[in-house]
Amino acid sequence: MVSDLKWRSFSVKKFVGAIFVAMLMMMLSSIVPALASDTMPMSKMADLNKAAKSGIPYIVMVTSDTCTTCKDMKVYFPQFYEKYAGKVTFMMADSLRSRDIAAKFAVRVVPTTLFFDEYGDLVNSYVGAITEDQMINFMVDLGFIEDGQSN
Numbered sequence: 001m002v003s004d005l006k007w008r009s010f011s012v013k014k015f016v017g018a019i020f021v022a023m024l025m026m027m028l029s030s031i032v033p034a035l036a037s038d039t040m041p042m043s044k045m046a047d048l049n050k051a052a053k054s055g056i057p058y059i060v061m062v063t064s065d066t067c068t069t070c071k072d073m074k075v076y077f078p079q080f081y082e083k084y085a086g087k088v089t090f091m092m093a094d095s096l097r098s099r100d101i102a103a104k105f106a107v108r109v110v111p112t113t114l115f116f117d118e119y120g121d122l123v124n125s126y127v128g129a130i131t132e133d134q135m136i137n138f139m140v141d142l143g144f145i146e147d148g149q150s151n
Helices: 002-039 045-052 071-083 099-104 132-141
Strands: 058-063 089-094 112-116 122-127
Touching: 045 058, 045 089, 045 099, 045 112, 058 071, 058 099, 071 089, 071 132, 112 132
Parallel strands: 058 089
Antiparallel strands: 058 112, 112 122
């Protein structure tokens, strides 16, 4: 009987510990997107429609909170957002929160990067992580920026 009490007590401790860990993970998962959105807000379909009318090329990274390969892109995307302001607009869209964007552009895997010209036409898309140098090459190849503007 004593061993039965110890077993029950141990199970309760494990259960309480598991609940604590689950709550901590939920809190952290809600904080991480908030931190990312402090530097660069997540876009909705209305934002894409507005960008299409701006006369400026724009690039949309479709991502998700659980995307581990998106981490590197999430670092330089806000930097490029500021660096190329007025020349190229950079946007991020969450595939789960903005399902309309993912559906319209047939996004099946994240990250997927969508490249739109100044008329709002999709001119290229890329599935997978893109390094900073690759992004600059895409922008030069698509005529979004001139070769010397990447410095």
